[in-house]
Amino acid sequence: MKVYPQLRTMKHTSIPLIFLALLLIISCKSEKKVTTYEELYKEQPFTILIVPTQDNTKRLQEKSTQDRVLNEELDMAATFLQQSCVEPLVSQGYYAIPPLAGNTILEKYGKTYRQLMLDNITDLNNQYGVDAILLVAIHKWMEPEVNEVVVFAEFTLRSVKSGLELMHTWVRGDKLQPVDDKGDPIELAADLAFIKTTQMKPRLAHRCLLLQGMSDFALRNMPTSASRWMFKQDQYTSANPNFYSFLMNTDGSIEREKYNEDAFGNECFTD
Amino acid sequence: MKKNIFWFLAAALLTTACYNEGTLVNNPSPLMLYQHKPTEVRLLALAKSYAEAINRNLEDKVVHPGQYADYGVALAKLGLLEQANQMFNNEKTLFPNSSKYVDFLKRTYTPNFFADSHFDTSKIDLKTLDTIKVEFTPEELAAQQELEADPEYQKMLKQQQLEEKEAKAKAVKQARQERAKAKEAERKAQTKAKEKEKREKEQAKKAAEKERAKAKKEEQKARDEAKKAELKAKEEAKKAEQKAKEEARKAEKKAKQEAKEAEIAAQKAAEKAAAEAKKAEEKAQKEAEKAEKAAKREAEKAAKKAQKQNEQNTKVEDSEEEDE
Numbered sequence: 239m240k241v242y243p244q245l246r247t248m249k250h251t252s253i254p255l256i257f258l259a260l261l262l263i264i265s266c267k268s269e270k271k272v273t274t275y276e277e278l279y280k281e282q283p284f285t286i287l288i289v290p291t292q293d294n295t296k297r298l299q300e301k302s303t304q305d306r307v308l309n310e311e312l313d314m315a316a317t318f319l320q321q322s323c324v325e326p327l328v329s330q331g332y333y334a335i336p337p338l339a340g341n342t343i344l345e346k347y348g349k350t351y352r353q354l355m356l357d358n359i360t361d362l363n364n365q366y367g368v369d370a371i372l373l374v375a376i377h378k379w380m381e382p383e384v385n386e387v388v389v390f391a392e393f394t395l396r397s398v399k400s401g402l403e404l405m406h407t408w409v410r411g412d413k414l415q416p417v418d419d420k421g422d423p424i425e426l427a428a429d430l431a432f433i434k435t436t437q438m439k440p441r442l443a444h445r446c447l448l449l450q451g452m453s454d455f456a457l458r459n460m461p462t463s464a465s466r467w468m469f470k471q472d473q474y475t476s477a478n479p480n481f482y483s484f485l486m487n488t489d490g491s492i493e494r495e496k497y498n499e500d501a502f503g504n505e506c507f508t509d
Numbered sequence: 510m511k512k513n514i515f516w517f518l519a520a521a522l523l524t525t526a527c528y529n530e531g532t533l534v535n536n537p538s539p540l541m542l543y544q545h546k547p548t549e550v551r552l553l554a555l556a557k558s559y560a561e562a563i564n565r566n567l568e569d570k571v572v573h574p575g576q577y578a579d580y581g582v583a584l585a586k587l588g589l590l591e592q593a594n595q596m597f598n599n600e601k602t603l604f605p606n607s608s609k610y611v612d613f614l615k616r617t618y619t620p621n622f623f624a625d626s627h628f629d630t631s632k633i634d635l636k637t638l639d640t641i642k643v644e645f646t647p648e649e650l651a652a653q654q655e656l657e658a659d660p661e662y663q664k665m666l667k668q669q670q671l672e673e674k675e676a677k678a679k680a681v682k683q684a685r686q687e688r689a690k691a692k693e694a695e696r697k698a699q700t701k702a703k704e705k706e707k708r709e710k711e712q713a714k715k716a717a718e719k720e721r722a723k724a725k726k727e728e729q730k731a732r733d734e735a736k737k738a739e740l741k742a743k744e745e746a747k748k749a750e751q752k753a754k755e756e757a758r759k760a761e762k763k764a765k766q767e768a769k770e771a772e773i774a775a776q777k778a779a780e781k782a783a784a785e786a787k788k789a790e791e792k793a794q795k796e797a798e799k800a801e802k803a804a805k806r807e808a809e810k811a812a813k814k815a816q817k818q819n820e821q822n823t824k825v826e827d828s829e830e831e832d833e
Contacts, residue, residue, distance in 0.1 A: 285606055290544075310545070317544040324533050328574055333606055336533060336575035337540060338582040339614055346617070367609030418679070427687075430680055436538040439669065440676060446537070 271461050274477035278404040281397050282464040283369030285333045287340050287362065288323045291316040292351040292375040312379060315445040319374055319391070322450040323457060327372070331463030335368065343368075351375075355396065363398045370397050370404060374453070377506050379445070385415040385423040385488075387444055390506040393456045407456050408481045410497055410505070413448040416488040426490050452484050455494065531566035531573045534558045549587075549643035556583040560633045567632055572603055578611055585618035587641055594622035595629055602628045 272279060293316040298305040320337055327334040335343070343366050349357060355373055362368040373394040380388040388411065395405035415423040425433065425440065433443045455478075462472040479496040486492055534540055539555040559580035566573055581596030594615060601611045615623050645653070 285610075314541055314545045318537060318541045320544070321533070321537060321540050324575070328533075333574045333604060335607075335610060336579035337544060338579045339575065339610065341544070342582060342614060342617060343610060346613070365609065366613055367606060422679075424679055424683060425676065435536055438538060440672075446541075 269477045269479070270474050271459075271477045272473035275405060275461050277397070277400075277402050278395070278461055279473065281369070281400065281402075281404065283332070283395075283397065283404065284463060284465060285335065285367055285369045286327055286372055286395070287335045287343065287366070287368045287370075288320055288327075288337065288372045289344065289351060289354055289374070290337075290341060291319045292373065294375060294377045295379050311439070311442045311445065314442060315379075315449060316376055318446045319376065319449045319453060322446070322453045323372055323374060323393075326454045326457035327460075330458060330460050331466040331469075332460075334372075355394070358401060359396075359398050360401075368398050370395050372457075376449075384421070385417050386412065387441075387448060388412045389445070389448060389452070390502070391449070391452055393453070395460070405460060406480060407478060408497075408499075408502055408506075409452050409456055410481075410483040410502060411448045411452040411486075412483065413444055413451075413486040414488045415444065426488075428490055448486060451486055451492065455484055455492070531569055531571040531576075532562060533573055533576055533579070535562045535565065548646055548649055550645060550649070552583060552586055553638065553641055553643045556580065556587055557635065557638050559583055560635055560638060564632050564635075567630075572630075574604055575600070575607070577603070578607060578614060582614060582618065585614075587638075587643075589637070589641075590619045590622060592637070594619040594625055595627060598626050598628035599630050601626075603630070 293312065295312055295316075297309045297312065300306045300309060324334045324336060343362075344354075347362065347366075349359070351373065354371060359371065362371065373392075373396060375392040375394075377390040377392065378388075382388060391409050391411060393405065393407045393409070394403060396402070397404050415429075416426065418424050429440075429443065429447060432438075432447055433440055436443060436446070438446065459478040462468045466472075478494075481497040481499050481502045483495050483497045484492070485494070534555075536558055539551060539558040543551040543555045559576065562573070563576055563580060566576070577596045577600040581593040581600065584590075584596060585593035597611050597615050597619065601608050612623075
């Protein structure tokens with residue numbers, strides 16, 4: 239087929255243009271951080287206290303050691319979630335009070351997760367210099383397949399001074415593992431490296447990896463701290479939706495999609 | 510959407526790369542285990558993990574916020590109060606915004622050293638931690654014994670060991686397969702590269718041949734053109750020669766004509782000169798005649814005069830004679 243040179247040139251120039259236009263549409267469609275995190279931009283918190291994970295997962299009745307081990311696994315995964323929130327916050331320029339110090343403060347402060355969520359907590363700023371608290375909760379764990387683990391989590395950033403919610407995200411995390419010919423799950427190289435470093439049991443490691451990925455994704459989307467020079471530019475980058483699913487594929491790739499609020503509620507809060 | 514995520518991740522990675530504060534702990538396990546069930550054994554492991562992470566961050570010339578504070582708490586819980594206080598001071602010095610809660614930690618864990626603000630951010634000597642001897646608590650031991658006595662647990666342990674073994678074997682197999690795959694891929698890549706090289710060589714050869722043919726063609730063309738030019742030049746030279754000859758002929762003719770004309774003119778001039786000479790001769794003759802005539806006349810006149818004189822003289826003589 240004869241291709242006219244003009245047509246060829248048009249093809250070459252139009253493809254990147256179309257791509258750019260699509261990107262523009264995508265970025266316009268998603269909310270900007272400046273609108274989603276309006277309160278956070280007003281308050282500009284710096285020191286954040288991470289509250290130990292509220293684990294709302296149902297526990298098995300410990301009829302056997304296996305049940306006890308599974309319960310322990312879930313407990314450990316919940317504790318892991320608290321520490322996995324430190325790095326993303328720090329990378330965004332915030333000062334995250336580390337877990338041991340944070341827990342000491344909270345032990346002394348003596349308020350429950352619910353109280354921290356609802357009560358007046360201005361004392362935390364006066365006494366300990368905390369600007370905001372990060373409340374994380376795990377609502378449900380599921381294992382639909384032998385190579386799949388699903389978790390429903392909630393991340394809330396609450397201002398200590400005004401008591402307002404500066405960020406509130408619900409995430410449905412899903413981690414898939416590749417399987418061999420027999421259908422048994424096999425480890426990805428990255429997962430294996432994590433297992434080797436942490437000496438965790440593979441099942442726990444997968445839960446932890448999923449939680450780490452989720453907290454990383456949720457908290458790295460938070461606006462850059464006002465202490466950073468990118469603070470102003472970052473206001474116009476796109477923000478995560480309030481409800482979204484986070485999928486770690488069998489090949490290690492990550493997919494994120496906006497999730498329907500009702501579907502999330504139905505799946506998360508019904509058995 | 511996938512593209513969006515890719516860019517988001519790339520941006521996140523870039524942000525992380527630009528603002529690397531190291532990591533809080535090298536290995537998340539000790540912290541998780543300690544928070545799950547705080548025991549001395551786990552606490553010591555956690556303190557070691559913090560110390561290693563701090564040392565590594567110092568090597569990378571980065572400081573992780575909160576790292577000294579948490580390490581201080583771990584040291585205080587292990588009974589190393591002076592060192593703990595120093596760590597708290599380190600945190601306060603490096604991150605002034607932490608002073609309120611660090612003061613609280615100091616009051617809680619190291620009240621006797623509260624006034625001491627000595628800080629030292631040099632590398633941590635891990636040997637200090639090695640000297641600490643920790644023992645399993647009776648509960649830990651009891652739990653361990655209970656677990657060990659539980660046949661189901663033993664069974665599970667065995668199963669887990671088996672699973673781990675299998676996982677390891679699988680990993681080894683997988684690694685081997687991956688290596689084989691990589692080798693195969695490498696071999697394929699090599700073959701591909703060789704083929705490509707061959708293709709490229711052939712292409713280069715063809716191109717060279719083409720180039721040669723083109724050069725030959727061009728050479729031939731140049732030769733033809735040179736020949737043509739030569740012929741043209743010859744023709745032009747011939748023409749020029751002819752033209753020159755013609756011009757010479759013309760010039761000769763012209764010269765001849767001019768010579769003829771000059772001859773004619775000379776002849777005419779000669780004729781004219783002759784005519785003029787004749788005329789002059791004639792004139793001279795006429796003038797001579799005239800002069801002769803005039804001389805004759807003069808002579809005649811003189812003769813007449815002389816005669817008259819003679820006559821007069823005769824008369825006078827006569828008169829005189831007469832007078833006499």
